[in-house]
Amino acid sequence: MTTAADAPALPALPLGDDALVLSHRLGEWAGHAPVLEEEVALANIALDLLGQARILLSLAGDEDELAYLREERAFQNLQLVEQPNGDFAHTIARQLYFSTYQSLLYGQLATGEGELAPLAAKAVKEVAYHQDHAEQWTLRLGDGTPESHARAQRGLDALWRFTGEMFQPVAGVDVDWEAMRASWTSSVTAVVERATLTVPSGPQTGAWAAGAGRQGLHTESFGRMLAEMQHLHRSHPGASW
């Protein structure tokens, strides 16, 4: 079985997997959003991420082979992005954590010379919009009603243990990871506090070592997500669509 450890250390692959998997999760919201404007917004973000995933996976190989024919242990995405949607506050907390990370990461990559610089330069504009969307909703939910406040806090708390892995260095991605952690923490803290919420204080890693997702070690719901995503493609080997 191919695992992440056997795969070549291409930086495009883990970053492409992040975008692919989160895009899929956001796609699950279609037809279920709390208000029509959010049907549009969540689908828009999902589409941006899918666009990024397609470019990144194409840098690493064939986008469809990589998306549809790898097994769970060969995916290198962060565990954060594979977490089930939960309620709207849970989804927004995941978006806040991830879009802040992606914004800092692409911001740095865009100014570099690597092969990811052109993609990062394009994506950084999309990600700024995703981050703004997540921040605005964090504020509305945190500083909205007692119920939305409680739900927003639960979302932030539940996902906190998946945030540490974002700052584990990705092979081939030349950024200052510790500086990124500091910027991420101050950015998230500012929004969370403005939203009258509390920055979680627990550990930023779960039972696995931080960076587990990058090594192909995932959480249990991920396998079912892939089963759904891949079944049709796998049922028709070699077909084109």
Add this chain to the structure above:
Amino acid sequence: MATAAAHQAAGTEPDEAGSPAARSAEQEAAAAHQAVFDAAVAADERIEPRDWMPDAYRASLVRQIAQHAHSEIIGMQPEANWITRAPSLRRKAILMAKVQDEAGHGLYLYSAAETLGTGRDELLDKLHSGRQKYSSIFNYPTLTWADVGAIGWLVDGAAITNQVPLCRCSYGPYARAMVRVCKEESFHQRQGYESLLALSRGTQAQHDMAQDAVDRWWWPSLMMFGPPDDESSHSEQSMTWKIKRHSNDELRQRFVDICVPQAESLGLTLPDPDLVWNESRGHHDFGPIDWTEFWDVLKGNGPCNEQRITQRKRAHDEGAWVRDAAAAYAAKHGKATA
């Protein structure tokens, strides 16, 4: 609202309306407004939100535009059903973009309906309680990936055939919404056709999947044009008002004539043994539609009626706390939010 506008234009005060003199002045004013309205419609001019219009015209438009808006948002469900299973990333992106467009179309159309003095919340409430309808086509299930292509080709094709004449509808906001909607729908329709073509020319299993989808979606698509002309309760009035430009049967015939050559180039057949070119009419003859099924689906007994409305209500109900939070935040911070 129309009455208030009539008073205003006629220079009378609503609180004078009780006296016999005021009543007759009001009748005269109404007759004058009706004449202006009739002349505008006859001259193919657009009626705008602030113009006087007959109450029945307003009610008929609200009914039609609301039903159209509801169809866009219920119509997201059968297609969204395949987003997580789309067989390639390109197809997945196309499908996501399409479902997103449908939400956008719903938004344009609710806005158009709101210019007539109703509100989105009120309309959604009527949808959820079954007092307003949506297109019967979305009560059919999407059972295979090919259904997504068949919906694009046939269902969007039928919608476009219906909607292109609406771009010239007498009510301005609706006509303008239709111009935008039709541009995007045409794009979706071509993508659906192209997706079916890929399946039809693919492996035998893919070809069979495409044929099966067309077999299941053909008749429901023909039903999208509504009941036959002699059983269509709203048609005649809508045509007089130029809300509608062609009869149900005319549009249905136009659609059949368009689809036959397209099916041939797709390499797929249409499931109608009576479908044949009629030289003397210059049209295709086609077999009888199962109107019992049509009325059954319309009454709520189609394969997915229950499921569609339950999901819509669940999304709305489970989202209530989110909308409340946005409203509470806006109230505290003094600016409009979602």
